[in-house]
Amino acid sequence: MILGNPNLDVRKTNRAIDALLEVTTNPRHRFMLxxxxxxxxxxxxxxxxxxxxxxxxxxxxxxxxxxxxxSATLEGRDAVKGFYAVWAQTHQSIFYAEDEQIAVADNFIASVSTMYQQTHGRTLMANGIQVEDENAYYLIRIPGMQMFWPYDDQGRLMGEDVWEPNPAARTLTKLDPSEVLTSEESGRLLAPFIKPLGSFREAMLETA
Structure with missing residues (x-):
């Protein structure tokens, strides 16, 4: 937890998914979630x-x-993996979510939330966002962030569409060094919650 907000705990980022799983019985939808x-x-x-x-x-x-x-389009596994690698190495893959609403259909998952991301000052400057200290980390808060994740017929992710509809509502909070969560620390916190994914085929056969 940081900044006195109980929602800013990486272990709680997926709680809206957990809530939807509790009431979802469709096997395909459950697998995707x-x-x-x-x-x-x-x-x-x-x-x-x-x-x-x-x-x-x-x-x-x-x-x-x-x-x-x-504003970017990433095409192909190498481009996407490289993007994730930079985030992980620079501790910018730390996300928190509030007030998230999730919908699932046969070939997509959609999400709207207030999303937070731990972001380095130099990254923000490179994206045209002015900060007072380019060497510090900031918590960027994005109200109403919209995500659309398409899936193929085997329940595999085909990509992501991520959109910030109201940039004027965005806020930044400079983090004290003691509030910065490293990727390694996040990994230790989340390890108990990362479960193996079962077989899509078996999930479908079990309900046939």
């Missing part, structure tokens, strides 16, 4: 390599970002 849950915690834990297991992500995913001054 479990994969979504695992992906997000692997990302925050800095364990990005595991995201690209062949049963979780297609061979050539496509990511689109229009968020926090970053």
């Amino acid at each position: 479990e994969a979504y849950h695992r992906h997000r915690f692997l990302e925050i834990a800095g364990r990005y390599e595991e995201i690209f297991a062949p049963d979780m992500t297609v061979q050539s995913p496509t990511y689109h970002f229009e968020v926090a001054g970053n």
Whole structure:
């Protein structure tokens, strides 16, 4: 927990997914939500390599970002993996979520939330966001952030579309060094919550 906010705990970032799983009975939807849950915690834990297991992500995913001054399209596994690697190495894969609403359909998961990301000052400056100290870490708060994750017919992630609809509502808070969470620390916190993903085929057969 940082800044006195009980929601700013990486272990709580997926609580909206947990709540939806409690009431979801469709086996395909459950598999996708479990994969979504695992992906997000692997990302925050800095364990990005595991995201690209062949049963979780297609061979050539496509990511689109229009968020926090970053406008980018990433095509292919190497480009996406490289992006995650930089985040993990610089401790910028730390996310928190508040007030998240999630919807699941046969081929996509959609999310709207107030999202927070731990971001380095130099990254913000490179994205055109002015900060007082480019060597410090900041907590960027993005109200109403929208994410759309498409999945193929085998329940594998095909990419991400991430959009910040109201940049004027964005806020930044400079973090004290004691409040900065490293990828290693995040990984230790999340390890008990990262569960293996079962077989999509078996999940479908069990309910046939």
